[in-house]
Amino acid sequence: MKYVLVTAIGVVVAAVSMLFLPDPNRLGASFSGSAALADRVRAAAGSEGYRSLSVAVIEGSRTETALLGDPGGRPVYETGSVAKVLTGMLLADLVADGTVRPDDRVGSLVPSLSTADVGDVTLAELASHRSGLPGLGGVSPVRSLWASLSGGNPYGQDAPAILDAARTAKLGDGRGEVHYSNFGMALLGQVLAAHVGRPYVSLVTERILRPLGLSSTLLETSPSGLAQGYRAGGRAVDAWSGVGYAPAGVGTRSTADDLATLVAAMLSGRAPGADAARPRFDAGGGRRIGYGWFTDRQVTWHNGGTGGFRSYVGFDADAQRGVVVLGNTDRDVDAIGQRLLGLDVPNERPRNPAALAVTIVLLAYLAVTLPLLAGGAAAGSRAAGSRAAGSGGGGSGGGGSRAAGSRAGGGGGGGSRVRGGGGRGVGGGRWWPEVDRLRVVVGVGSAAAVAVLVHRVGDWLTLPPVFWAVALGGAAAGAALLALRARTLPLLTTGRPAWRWTTAAFSIAADALLVAAVLTL
Template sequence: MRTPIVLAVAAGLAASAVAAVRKPRPPRLGQQRTGDADLAATVRAAVDDPEGLRGLAVAVIEGDRARGGPAVEPGTPFEIGSLVKPLTGMLLARQVAADVVDPGDRLAAVLPGVTGPAGEVTLAELASHRAGLPRLALDSAGAMVRTWWAASTAGNPYAGYDVDRIVAVAANTEPGGDRGTVSYSNFGAALLGQALAARAGVGYPELLRRDVLRPLEMNATLAATEAGHLPGGRAEGATAAGRAADPWLGAGYAPAGIGIWSTAEDLARLTAAMLAGTAPGADAATPRFDAGKDRRVGYGWFTSRYGDREIVWHNGGTSGFRAFLGFDRAADRGVVVLGNTTRDVDPIGLRLLV
């Protein structure tokens, strides 16, 4: 396994957002930086507009080395949101390779309590967003209102959704007519991760640590299912307009990216191992199904074509953070971009990668 020699990070620390009388001031990427000066300059050149950004942690992995130094602060944890979905896909690939499950296994056969039509979807369908399940599991009118309010106030829309609750919702959910085509579903990814954890006889956070994080020495990556589990020294999230955001917490949706925190250093290790093909469950990145628009999907990982380049990638977003991880096997190059506002960082990652 290739090991980054130095953490590849460039940082731009935003000037602090100062509250006006009623409306927060939009954050703006400042001039302060730490780490590799050339990389920092390259990142700044890739930012078309600094408004709406506070801090960036960027890792560039090239061959058997990674460039840079600490960003924002050394080892600053960021909420990575849906970047955990590929890790859940890797857990599936790992269990398939070990003959623990089969991709064609029905959900009902792996996750006790899921009955009815939703129990008929397969693990492979869940991992590739082809199960026809809704994006979120909203089990009451009150849940719909709370989700809307959380989205409007940069709150946590996943509060109260533990494993038992999402299983109960699944038992009363019928896949839609789009089953078999890619339709992004946090609910489906959550059910997949909980099913794999149930088959392993442990909770999802422990399964993730045991089978992916520890082998890759991603020691700073964790699942915070309650407030007391949040990492110390973490970046503070905000909207692009400067409103402070609540962290997302909720054990049921952890496999979809709720409550998952990581660092540029840890994600650089993951990227290097994926490039080398040595990551546990690396086969999850193999594109298996058409996802439209020059895009295919494997187990959690998307592969997109840009001209003659194929980029394997995923991104993540929460109420106060954005994340992007992508790599190009042919060029032996990968990029990680973490930001602590809701300003999209995908364009930055793609400019650095493509």
């Protein structure tokens, strides 16, 4: 009867938890703009992992747009690295009017960097990721890791911070080869700004954005009410910001309409700094790069990504066709843009092996830890009962061959052994520690924390969310069985009591802090 009750509790908890399953993003049925384009986008994208997509297709002088799903605000999306093309175009525009030359060295334009390793790097090397600089500079690894886990902003640097980081930056062995560097592009923008004597945002607005009429493209401020970014699994994340890295795309936002205007101007050749798109250097794999813009076969493009957004901008100059795709989750949109340009791209389900592996491990822990603890308690109870029966029999036998007083003494000895066996706790052995009530409390707390953690950060785009409910049901069944056995368990068994109580307190506090942190994500 006991096991029927425990099973029923597990089933009920699993069933109720189905009401609270993780909710990965799905592209909703709503849309605005061109119905025909919306249908093409759905065919190219599917629905899993996307919350909204803002798309523009440019055919010669004609532009078609569609907004699918819910952006969570005005459809002004973080562009990420797509904004690097603006920095490349700024360089090309300044070269065109003689303000700088592509082979000008950083140290000649910013005297404070003349003695640094980076002082010998040219503007063209920065614009084409051939400087030898690392991918990031002036970014705290701890902050970056925490932002990755929590969905926060890993940046925040201002312009002086970029120049300060450049003073101590070391060039790698790959100088002259294309090695993608956010730091290099950020430094390019800040060097150009320092040389001209204008902030980067002001300079690129004056030279690129305003002449093209890109009034919805934001490089520094992010007003409230704009599109909200999400992980593909459904969790909302913070916006990225940091004017120091703005030339690399941090904190930049735009619309499909604005970027379509940019693409149309690139196709017609009238964009300021349009020469930035001309392929100049080999980037490997049949790809070439200009100043910011990459070219694969006939398509010139750049993509971008932040904590909760993805973007793709590309055009085929020969076919006079271009595309813009903006999404507000961290699922890539490159393949959508490429298909809309007529390229044959395999339709693959998004995969994140590391996230999937972590999710499976956490689910396994949640599902089996408490049932195993309960099993250890049950096995220990049976072993303790056997020891008690054997001890009691020995005492009676000993008493049978002696005088009454001796029998009483023998019986007392047997009783003492029974009490000692009960105090040792139950379970234990080679593979599992002895089970006591303190260990049960710690185990239940850890299982609860893992349940919250895997719900919020699990890879539910790849793994069906129902597995969370199943694992929670298993944990509930184990907890119920432990609760039924609690009266037979000692409070504390092996180990030094002070150490056991201290570690238990730390474990419970850590679980509580983890739950509090996860619930704020």
